[in-house]
Amino acid sequence: MFGDISKAEKIYIACGYTDMRKSIDGFAALVQRNFQLNPFQNSLFLFCGRRHDRLKALYWEGDGFLLLYKRLEKGKFQWPKNAEAVRCITCQEFRWLMEGLCIDQPKAVKKLNTSDCFSL
Template sequence: MLIDYSKVKQIYIVCGKTDMRKSIDGLASVIQDHYNMDVFENGLFLFCGGSRNKYKALYWEDDGFIMLYKRLEKGVIQWPRTKEEVRKITQQELRWLLEGLKMDQPKAIKKVKPGYFN
């Protein structure tokens, strides 16, 4: 079964490198023990290895975990490496990331909150 990303409430990426040999339990442990987050919330957690051509996604679905694994045959993912943190991202940032683009697109039109027009 594939995850319907539009129904996922939270999307998180684990910045930096993750040991891609980790299984579901190992990745869930990283989220719970290292970052003190609830892996059972309606969240999708993404991990990337050192070569940046592979990523894993971990998602809890009511009766068990789903783990997705993808290896790119050409190209690399523009994965943030600057900090060891979990970063919450938007659906659009996820699409950019998985299309090989940087999540921070400086030319993208930013959303504006009402009342802040100049």
């Protein structure tokens, strides 16, 4: 289906700011070169401009790339500022980001990694 990003297995956010003049090829090259990730994997890659009021998302649909663009009329995205980094975020963190919230919610209950737990 055209533009069904809900099928993405992982969501990556490019921290800092990105030149928003890039197109599909530019973002795919950035994913490969700067983050050493495969843009053809079933993942959503998010990029934000310097003003933090617009973002672009790159997604491989199996037969071609989809480039989504969102511009806020008021407000800014609470975008992580540590430049030159990529970060994998959860679906919940993605929702927070789209709602204008910080992805690092200090009071959010974090999911446990079951491999870190032991049986009683």
